[in-house]
Amino acid sequence: MKKPFDILRYRYVALGASGLFILAGIILFFVLGFNTGIDFGAGYSERVSIAPAGLSVSYSGEGTAVLSVDSRVLSLTIRTPEGVEEHVLDPSLYPTTDDIARELEALGCDTVLISSEKSGNLISGFGYPATLSASPFIVNFATDTVDVTIEDVREALSGIGSVNVQTVGFESEAIYQIRIPVEEESGRAAAESLVNSALADAFGAENIVVMQSDFVGPKFSSSLFRDSLLALAIALVLILGYVALRFRLAYSISSILALAHDVFAMLSFVLIFRLEVSSTTIAAVLTIIGYSINNTIVIFDRVRENIVKAQGGIVNVDGIISLSVRQSVTRTIMTSLTTLVAIVPLAIFSTGDIKLFAINLTWGIIAGAYSSNFLAPAFLHYFHRLFPVDKIKEKKEEEEYSLV
Amino acid sequence: MKMTGRVLLVLLVLAVAALLLYPTIRWYCFVPDSAKAIAAGSNEDIREYSRGQAARAVNALTAMLRTDRDQAVPEEYRYLEDEVENKPDEWTVYLLLSSFSTEGELFSAVEKHYREELLDIKKLSGNVLQLGLDLRGGMSVVLEADTASYAESHDGHVPSGSELTELLSGDIEILTSRIDEFGVSEPDIRLQGSDQIVIEVPGETDPERVDSFLMGRGALTFCLVDRGLTERVNAEYLANPSRAFDEHGALISPSYIPSGFTLAGYYTEDEYGIEELVQFVVLDDDIVLDGSHLVSATMERDGMTGRPAVNFRLDSEGASIFHRFTSAHIGDQLAVVMDGRVKSVAVINDAISSDVQLTGSFTEEEAQSLAVVLRTSSLPIDLTVVSQQGVGASLGSDSVNVALKAILVGFLLVILCMIVYYGPAGIIADVALMMNFLMMIAVLSAMHFTLTLSSIAGLVLTLGMAIDANVIIYERIKEEMEEGLSVYEAVKLGFGRAFWTIMDSNVTTIIAAIVLSVLGSSTVKGFANTLAIGVACSLFTSLFVSHLLFDFFISEEKGNVWFSWRRKK
Numbered sequence: 012m013k014k015p016f017d018i019l020r021y022r023y024v025a026l027g028a029s030g031l032f033i034l035a036g037i038i039l040f041f042v043l044g045f046n047t048g049i050d051f052g053a054g055y056s057e058r059v060s061i062a063p064a065g066l067s068v069s070y071s072g073e074g075t076a077v078l079s080v081d082s083r084v085l086s087l088t089i090r091t092p093e094g095v096e097e098h099v100l101d102p103s104l105y106p107t108t109d110d111i112a113r114e115l116e117a118l119g120c121d122t123v124l125i126s127s128e129k130s131g132n133l134i135s136g137f138g139y140p141a142t143l144s145a146s147p148f149i150v151n152f153a154t155d156t157v158d159v160t161i162e163d164v165r166e167a168l169s170g171i172g173s174v175n176v177q178t179v180g181f182e183s184e185a186i187y188q189i190r191i192p193v194e195e196e197s198g199r200a201a202a203e204s205l206v207n208s209a210l211a212d213a214f215g216a217e218n219i220v221v222m223q224s225d226f227v228g229p230k231f232s233s234s235l236f237r238d239s240l241l242a243l244a245i246a247l248v249l250i251l252g253y254v255a256l257r258f259r260l261a262y263s264i265s266s267i268l269a270l271a272h273d274v275f276a277m278l279s280f281v282l283i284f285r286l287e288v289s290s291t292t293i294a295a296v297l298t299i300i301g302y303s304i305n306n307t308i309v310i311f312d313r314v315r316e317n318i319v320k321a322q323g324g325i326v327n328v329d330g331i332i333s334l335s336v337r338q339s340v341t342r343t344i345m346t347s348l349t350t351l352v353a354i355v356p357l358a359i360f361s362t363g364d365i366k367l368f369a370i371n372l373t374w375g376i377i378a379g380a381y382s383s384n385f386l387a388p389a390f391l392h393y394f395h396r397l398f399p400v401d402k403i404k405e406k407k408e409e410e411e412y413s414l415v
Numbered sequence: 416m417k418m419t420g421r422v423l424l425v426l427l428v429l430a431v432a433a434l435l436l437y438p439t440i441r442w443y444c445f446v447p448d449s450a451k452a453i454a455a456g457s458n459e460d461i462r463e464y465s466r467g468q469a470a471r472a473v474n475a476l477t478a479m480l481r482t483d484r485d486q487a488v489p490e491e492y493r494y495l496e497d498e499v500e501n502k503p504d505e506w507t508v509y510l511l512l513s514s515f516s517t518e519g520e521l522f523s524a525v526e527k528h529y530r531e532e533l534l535d536i537k538k539l540s541g542n543v544l545q546l547g548l549d550l551r552g553g554m555s556v557v558l559e560a561d562t563a564s565y566a567e568s569h570d571g572h573v574p575s576g577s578e579l580t581e582l583l584s585g586d587i588e589i590l591t592s593r594i595d596e597f598g599v600s601e602p603d604i605r606l607q608g609s610d611q612i613v614i615e616v617p618g619e620t621d622p623e624r625v626d627s628f629l630m631g632r633g634a635l636t637f638c639l640v641d642r643g644l645t646e647r648v649n650a651e652y653l654a655n656p657s658r659a660f661d662e663h664g665a666l667i668s669p670s671y672i673p674s675g676f677t678l679a680g681y682y683t684e685d686e687y688g689i690e691e692l693v694q695f696v697v698l699d700d701d702i703v704l705d706g707s708h709l710v711s712a713t714m715e716r717d718g719m720t721g722r723p724a725v726n727f728r729l730d731s732e733g734a735s736i737f738h739r740f741t742s743a744h745i746g747d748q749l750a751v752v753m754d755g756r757v758k759s760v761a762v763i764n765d766a767i768s769s770d771v772q773l774t775g776s777f778t779e780e781e782a783q784s785l786a787v788v789l790r791t792s793s794l795p796i797d798l799t800v801v802s803q804q805g806v807g808a809s810l811g812s813d814s815v816n817v818a819l820k821a822i823l824v825g826f827l828l829v830i831l832c833m834i835v836y837y838g839p840a841g842i843i844a845d846v847a848l849m850m851n852f853l854m855m856i857a858v859l860s861a862m863h864f865t866l867t868l869s870s871i872a873g874l875v876l877t878l879g880m881a882i883d884a885n886v887i888i889y890e891r892i893k894e895e896m897e898e899g900l901s902v903y904e905a906v907k908l909g910f911g912r913a914f915w916t917i918m919d920s921n922v923t924t925i926i927a928a929i930v931l932s933v934l935g936s937s938t939v940k941g942f943a944n945t946l947a948i949g950v951a952c953s954l955f956t957s958l959f960v961s962h963l964l965f966d967f968f969i970s971e972e973k974g975n976v977w978f979s980w981r982r983k984k
Contacts, residue, residue, distance in 0.1 A: 082816065088452065090452065090453070095449045095452040095453055097448070097452070135807060136807045137805060137807055139552070139807065198799075198800065199800055199803050221805075221807075222806075222807040223804075223805060223806050223807060224803070224804065224805045225802075225803075225804045225805075226800070226802055226803040226804070227801075227802045228799075228800065228801040228802055238934055238935075239935075241934060242930055242931060242934035242935060245930050245934065246926065246927045246930040246931070249926045249930065250923050250926055250927065253922060253923060253926060254919075254923065257919055290935075290939055291869070291939075293935075293939065294869065294931065294935065294939040294942050294943075297927055297930075297931050297935075297939075297943075298876065298927075298931075298942070298946070300927050301923070301924040301925075301926075301927035301928055301946065302880065302924065304920070304923040304924065304927070305880070305883070305920040305921065305923060305924045306920075308916070308919045308920040308923055309887060309916055309920050312915065312916040312919060312920070313916075316912075338894070339890075341890055342883075342886050342887055342890045345832075345836060345886045345890075346880075346882070346883040346886050348832060349829050349832050349833070349879045349882045349883070349886070350876065350879030350880055350883075351879070352825060352828035352829055352832055352879070353825035353826070353828065353829050353875045353876060353878050353879030354825065354872075354875060354876055354879060355825075356820075356821040356824040356825045356828070357818070357821040357822075357825065357872060357875055359821075360817050360820055360821045360824075361817050361818060361821055361868075362817065364868070364869075365818065365868045365869070365871075365872055368869070368872055369872065372872075372876065
């Protein structure tokens with residue numbers, strides 16, 4: 012007869028592999044450190060696109076006119092005491108900036124055409140929805156070619172000192188993330204004007220579209236780090252308490268050790284792949300704690316049940332641990348699979364923080380499933396020796412319970 | 416529990432969820448976009464719109480009266496019929512108008528109609544599941560109390576915990592009124608921790624405009640009132656408010672008011688939070704004193720009469736200006752003007768220097784709100800910007816589309832996985848999952864959470880995790896069936912045995928989520944809230960709802976639900 016798969020036999024392999032992975036993380040931490048985002052290091056960052064100005068719009072008619080944009084489609088809303096009129100300038104109807112300008116003129120705006128572009132290439136940033144006034148509002152449109160490369164942006168900002176420029180999304184979209192550190196006592200406005208005036212000198216002020224800006228002051232970043240550590244500690248202590256109460260200390264310590272592994276494995280992953288550390292990384296780590304403890308508890312619950320069920324005075328704990336892991340294996344695979352299929356599309360399709368978050372989670376789910384099945388049973392094996400099983404004390408008053 | 420009882424409970428939960436979702440559904444499906452657009456304006460915009468509509472309606476109706484007094488009332492004015500006490504069988508324009516004793520009464524009836532409708536919509540917009548700033552664009556600012564500069568100007572006194580909270584609530588009050596004056600819709604201003612204020616302004620991304628209401632001072636001035644002109648204007652306008660405003664809701668200044676004088680409205684706040692016009696005041700354009708000289712303002716009771724009074728203190732320069740002025744104008748009226756609107760009018764009884772007491776015929780609430788007006792010209796404690804984030808509106812809508820697509824794909828994949836692996840039983844789990852999704856959305860919208868990208872991520876992850884409870888149960892049932900039990904017995908035992916496993920594993924997850932929700936930053940919070948709510952709802956849907964669904968198909972005697980597509984002999 013084929014011998015059933017015994018997970019505990021592979022405990023040295025599992026412990027060794029995990030140890031090596033975490034060790035790699037620790038070494039990288041001391042050699043390179045974390046690739047910290049601005050959440051954790053005071054700084055100013057903005058996402059810009061350098062796109063030529065297509066036309067300028069001003070309005071001096073009755074009521075107020077608001078130019079807004081939704082999914083690259085411009086719309087003009089004119090609000091008078093009679094009510095509100097909305098005009099959508101769909102690129103399929105108005106394919107070029109000339110058409111847009113003509114239509115806006117017809118609706119009562121004054122427009123000046125600056126350059127002729129495809130209207131589908133609308134680039135919008137801050138300033139929308141824009142309440143039009145007598146002073147012209149500039150609408151920018153991208154060209155079909157990349158006119159400003161990342162090197163050009165770096166060149167333009169070279170006078171600032173330590174500045175970090177990255178491409179966001181596809182290279183052809185030419186959207187750049189610019190980040191500069193902020194010294195103690197220096198405010199957002201100073202940092203912002205430093206970056207924007209350097210860009211304006213190089214590319215012209217009317218061609219710069221700021222899409223997103225972030226400023227994190229020195230005080231905020233230190234309190235965020237402190238709060239995150241506190242959250243982590245409190246969550247661990249509460250889980251430890253709950254598991255100790257519902258199970259026994261051996262289970263509690265083993266599950267916390269497995270959790271600690273997950274945290275370190277996540278951090279090592281982030282260090283090895285040089286992912287940015289931000290508040291979403293902390294969220295991912297904490298989520299995985301919730302997820303992985305869930306997995307571990309399901310297996311431990313099985314161990315406890317099997318120990319109670321086992322006949323005779325001497326209980327073969329190791330055999331039961333391995334049996335319980337085997338009994339739970341379909342469930343482990345199904346749950347990991349359903350969670351992964353839910354989160355992987357987010358990692359593939361989304362951008363920015365959420366993409367990073369989803370990538371972290373994907374790794375965390377894999378690491379969590381692994382630690383629940385390979386490490387937590389191994390830890391339980393050792394701690395059962397420290398705290399030998401007493402069948403009477405093995406709590407399981409409620410054999411079963413139903414809501415109905 | 417009996418089967419009918421269980422069905423009723425599930426129906427009850429569904430009904431409650433539908434009830435909680437009703438405002439959201441009404442907002443997105445039944446409120447016309449044009450009304451939303453108008454209601455999205457500030458209360459001031461709404462008032463101007465309502466006044467403009469009322470002026471138009473009065474003109475239109477009186478014109479109709481002149482052309483044909485017996486014509487039927489047009490559809491758009493039908494609502495006025497409900498405002499009148501005597502209701503004739505057949506309405507004509509003449510009958511409708513003659514039920515209002517003055518033109519003023521008609522004007523306010525129309526104004527009330529528009530005001531109530533729009534304020535109702537505005538209120539509704541606060542009760543629906545809204546998209547967060549990262550999804551629709553806007554600016555969020557975290558401000559921190561500058562205790563160092565406070566200590567400097569208060570002889571080294573550093574505010575304690577509760578003092579600080581009080582000072583910051585004062586700041587919040589001021590910021591709220593300033594932002595409202597900028598016409599920004601639904602700003603969210605709240606205290607965070609002990610010393611921080613978070614401001615979230617949807618749609619607004621111009622950092623300089625945000626700075627201007629954070630750091631700027633309100634325009635508070637003291638002006639002399641011209642009594643003769645004031646009486647004349649009031650005699651004319653109060654009888655016919657429709658004549659006082661043009662179609663845009665702006666005040667029309669009569670030609671007999673000479674240059675050097677300005678007509679202004681005297682406003683108090685009504686119960687809607689809209690400022691209501693009480694009377695008109697003609698002001699001398701020369702400003703006696705501006706708000707920069709004001710040091711503090713409090714509401715107190717007059718020691719002699721016990722009537723509410725507003726005390727304010729001026730700095731030394733302001734005090735000497737004020738003393739010089741008041742000694743020359745004893746018996747005249749002085750108006751407190753905030754941003755061009757009169758907030759209070761008082762008679763100068765004495766020459767006053769630094770400590771000024773305003774008494775009048777105001778109630779305690781009015782005195783309180785005047786003290787607030789006076790105080791709002793400067794913040795009780797200065798604020799520094801610790802973090803500021805702006806997201807362009809289109810960047811937000813782009814990420815919404817992407818996230819929605821990802822959710823949909825993830826959701827469909829989860830559903831598919833269950834059906835492929837568990838067959839017909841998988842469909843039951845999917846029904847439970849959909850109910851879980853509905854409950855989550857209902858709870859989220861009932862608790863006024865905004866939907867941010869991170870909470871969408873929480874939603875997706877929770878859907879993946881919620882199915883876990885069903886997986887545990889199904890695996891258990893399959894095991895029991897392998898032991899040779901009938902389907903009925905196996906289902907019964909499976910649900911029973913899985914109960915504590917599911918409880919223990921989910922409670923630990925909820926613990927982690929709650930800690931995150933309490934201690935995390937705002938991004939993390941949104942995520943943790945959805946996770947906690949989703950996991951809690953999944954306890955109900957998997958343990959109760961799917962069990963009920965099984966009992967529909969299986970009884971002790973007959974019935975079967977297959978747990979796989981493969982049929983075993």
